[in-house]
Amino acid sequence: MIRLTGVNKVYPTRAGPVNILKDVNLTVESGERVGILGRNGAGKSTLIRLVSGAELPTRGLVERGMSVSWPLAFGGAFQGSLTGLDNLRFICRIYGANPDDKIAFVQEFSELGIYLGEPVKSYSSGMRARLAFAISMIIEFDCFLIDEVIAVGDARFHEKCGHELFEKRGDRAMVIVSHDGSYIRNHCTRAAVLSGGELHHFEKMEDAFSFYYEEAALAA
Amino acid sequence: MRTFVQSGAVSLIQSWRIQRRVIWALVLREILTRYGRHNIGFLWLFVEPMLYTVAVTALWTASRSVHGTNLPIVAFAVTGYSSVLLWRNMPGRCVKALEPNLSLLYHRNVRPIDIYLSRLMLEAGGATTSFVMLVLFFHFIGWLDFPEDVLKVAGGWCMIAWFGASLGLFIGSLSESSETIEKLWHPAAYILFPLSGAAFIVDALPREAQHFILMLPMVHGVELLREGYFGSRIVAHYDVTYMALFNTTLTLLGLAQTAKVSRIVVPE
Numbered sequence: 001m002i003r004l005t006g007v008n009k010v011y012p013t014r015a016g017p018v019n020i021l022k023d024v025n026l027t028v029e030s031g032e033r034v035g036i037l038g039r040n041g042a043g044k045s046t047l048i049r050l051v052s053g054a055e056l057p058t059r060g061l062v063e064r065g066m067s068v069s070w071p072l073a074f075g076g077a078f079q080g081s082l083t084g085l086d087n088l089r090f091i092c093r094i095y096g097a098n099p100d101d102k103i104a105f106v107q108e109f110s111e112l113g114i115y116l117g118e119p120v121k122s123y124s125s126g127m128r129a130r131l132a133f134a135i136s137m138i139i140e141f142d143c144f145l146i147d148e149v150i151a152v153g154d155a156r157f158h159e160k161c162g163h164e165l166f167e168k169r170g171d172r173a174m175v176i177v178s179h180d181g182s183y184i185r186n187h188c189t190r191a192a193v194l195s196g197g198e199l200h201h202f203e204k205m206e207d208a209f210s211f212y213y214e215e216a217a218l219a220a
Numbered sequence: 221m222r223t224f225v226q227s228g229a230v231s232l233i234q235s236w237r238i239q240r241r242v243i244w245a246l247v248l249r250e251i252l253t254r255y256g257r258h259n260i261g262f263l264w265l266f267v268e269p270m271l272y273t274v275a276v277t278a279l280w281t282a283s284r285s286v287h288g289t290n291l292p293i294v295a296f297a298v299t300g301y302s303s304v305l306l307w308r309n310m311p312g313r314c315v316k317a318l319e320p321n322l323s324l325l326y327h328r329n330v331r332p333i334d335i336y337l338s339r340l341m342l343e344a345g346g347a348t349t350s351f352v353m354l355v356l357f358f359h360f361i362g363w364l365d366f367p368e369d370v371l372k373v374a375g376g377w378c379m380i381a382w383f384g385a386s387l388g389l390f391i392g393s394l395s396e397s398s399e400t401i402e403k404l405w406h407p408a409a410y411i412l413f414p415l416s417g418a419a420f421i422v423d424a425l426p427r428e429a430q431h432f433i434l435m436l437p438m439v440h441g442v443e444l445l446r447e448g449y450f451g452s453r454i455v456a457h458y459d460v461t462y463m464a465l466f467n468t469t470l471t472l473l474g475l476a477q478t479a480k481v482s483r484i485v486v487p488e
Contacts, residue, residue, distance in 0.1 A: 011486075052326070068328075071326060082249070090245055091327075094329060095327075
């Protein structure tokens with residue numbers, strides 16, 4: 001189980017401190033797929049970084065009772081001068097996995113072939129995204145954290161990712177943040193809306209969507 | 221082929237194991253990004269400080285540098301300049317060390333302290349290898365005798381390394397919250413070099429000057445190292461307790477500042 005209790009995050013800005021998240025509470029049971037809707041700048045990525053432990057809350061408690069992935073689908077965690085293979089080995093070392101078992105999978109899944117041995121800076125953005133996704137599938141977690149940008153690459157690759165994540169790992173818990181309602185609708189069992197720094201919970205999925213779209217309509 | 225990551229609560233031994241793993245991964249990554257796989261690759265780690273030291277040794281020999289003693293100039297320069305590289309390069313590599321590594325902080329187990337420790341280990345390793353290789357090399361060509369007391373040399377070296385590491389941690393973590401530190405470090409390092417005891421022995425200074433120069437902690441380490449190296453041929457002035465207290469204070473301040481940075485750092 002993952003539990004956030006009274007989590008606040010404050011960032012300093014030139015105009016003074018800004019409270020990005022206000023007393024956020026969230027519980028994710030094992031196997032549960034929680035979608036978090038929010039418009040740009042609502043604090044979705046901050047929330048997912050707090051859940052992952054990459055960042056610490058200003059106030060409040062984050063408890064992780066199961067293994068939790070890093071926020072998947074960030075494209076940039078690669079050192080450009082290193083090769084795809086170096087980056088793969090680095091991730092394996094960090095998580096204590098044996099890279100030799102993983103190379104074949106990454107090579108095959110990312111469709112990079114011989115380019116896996118080339119520096120990442122020579123990759124196209126599509127190639128980078130494929131590498132990022134393939135690498136994030138080599139370490140197994142009880143809970144995957146997914147940032148919306150996962151919808152990368154062409155339709156076929158997108159489908160392949162969906163299969164790898166939502167079918168092969170259908171038994172895992174997931175937290176998905178997105179501004180795209182349909183993505184959450186297709187993959188989640190529960191939805192919450194992040195707005196004005198507060199996380200709104202709903203009994204039914206549909207209520208979350210109507211709240212989210214009404215709010216979007218008001219803002220427009 | 222599945223690799224499951226252990227869940228939330230970890231024991232102290234597990235954390236130690238994770239940290240060791242992470243630091244090693246960072247060391248290897250740093251070597252690759254800094255030196256790449258071209259020409260001599262990671263050998264640059266100690267070839268670069270060796271070149272520096274050889275150049276300074278040549279310069280001091282040529283200019284018959286006045287160091288106030290009749291000590292052999294090669295041994296004097298090798299011990300002196302290697303010590304400078306040891307304590308000066310560590311802070312140099314820790315200043316603004318987080319910025320290029322911000323994306324790695326997406327991985328929960330990679331913390332700022334790991335980034336600093338990996339860089340400190342790399343610098344200390346490079347400087348130590350360079351020192352040992354130079355002593356062996358110059359001895360081999362007959363320009364330098366081996367130290368009289370190897371253990372004492374090692375003791376002095378470790379004290380200087382501890383000083384460099386604690387200074388690195390402190391300056392490095394401070395530079396994350398203040399731009400000024402980065403700017404001040406370079407002139408400070410520049411002015412500290414001639415005062416660090418690398419180019420003179422304390423005994424050759426006037427008494428009043430000795431008092432002031434011995435306020436600098438690295439001078440004590442260099443004196444201890446030189447006493448180990450030259451033994452009875454010099455009168456060394458040092459206080460290991462003073463240096464250890466200084467280092468401890470600096471280490472604690474560095475750890476506290478690193479902890480503070482860890483709480484506010486935002487992964488990129």
